Amino acid sequence: MNPTLAADLVREVVTRHISEALLVPIPQITPAARLFSDLKAESIDIVDIRFRIEEEWKIKIDQQAMLESLGANLSAEQLDARFTVGFIIEYVTPLVTAARGRA
């Protein structure tokens, strides 16, 4: 799959799932939006978003690996700043590309 197409598709679908999980209008789901402080996500919402994305593409998101990729020894403020919609899109895109390559 063309990487640009994959990124566009992932952006569109992830945005929709976050919107549906958090009941937030799509225009507010920008790449820079922080899941916790901007979109008011809670732990159970993150679980929900993860499951929706896994279901959409039949992929497995390793929560531990995803958290590790945010960086080590972050303060709460740094974690919040890095855990954005854009981060999820960037993390998921190669997983989707790989899954579609196998299909």
Add this chain to the structure above:
Amino acid sequence: MLTGIGFDIVAVERMRDLYVHQATRLRTTVFSEAEWAGLPPAASPDGDDPDARVAACARHLSVLFAAKEAALKAIAPPPSLAFEWRDIEIEACNPVRLRLAGAVGAHAAARGIRRWSGAVCATRTLGAAVVIGETT
């Protein structure tokens, strides 16, 4: 000595949606086998109400998830600590008894937390838990 305390609430309706649509993923990535085994038994063919069972399961899972989150707050790991929800297993609710594994368990041990207590409660709409960690 009290070392950490955590409190959390979870909307039952939120957990109900996950239970109805994502039960397999919940069972394999969030809750342990033992936690799942504690759900109300399946409806019997002689007339149990399946909707009532779903509601009861959602309430139970809400409480367990609230207890996991409360335990995490009591442990107070570094914000970016990578963990899995299954590493916090709620063995009993009132009083709370739990078992830790993985990075979360290692962090609790490093803080010297050896004893746990706490309580949970649920209404039709909310599951809530408070968890306390002590060093001795």
